Amino acid sequence: MAKISVDKDLCIGCGSCIALDADTFDFGDDGLAEAKNNEVTEATKEAASSCPTDAITIEEEN
Ligand code: SF4
Known part of the structure; x- marks a missing residue:
């Protein structure tokens, strides 16, 4: 997970x-992004690496 x-x-x-x-990210009431779930897809990884401020962290646990 x-x-x-x-x-x-x-x-x-x-x-x-x-x-x-x-599927993963949406704006919160504060106008900033939030993660809606913890399902990491290729799109999630692309979104994280494309964030201009490196605000997205994906912690992979095995
Ligand atoms: S700054 Fe990063 S986390 Fe915030 S909306 Fe842009 S891409 Fe998403």
């Missing part, structure tokens, strides 16, 4: 992660 998290201190609300992986 992995854990996907968004550091809201770093997120600037650009929406890139949501454009790349809407």
Whole structure:
């Protein structure tokens, strides 16, 4: 089970992660991104690596 998290201190609300992986990311009421689940797909990894502020962390646990 992995854990996907968004550091809201770093997120600037650009929406890139949501454009790349809407199954995982959405805007919260504060206008910043949130992870809706912990299912890591290729799109999730692409979203994390494309985040301009490196706000997304994927912790892989085996
Ligand atoms: S790509 Fe990064 S900065 Fe942009 S909304 Fe997503 S978490 Fe926030």
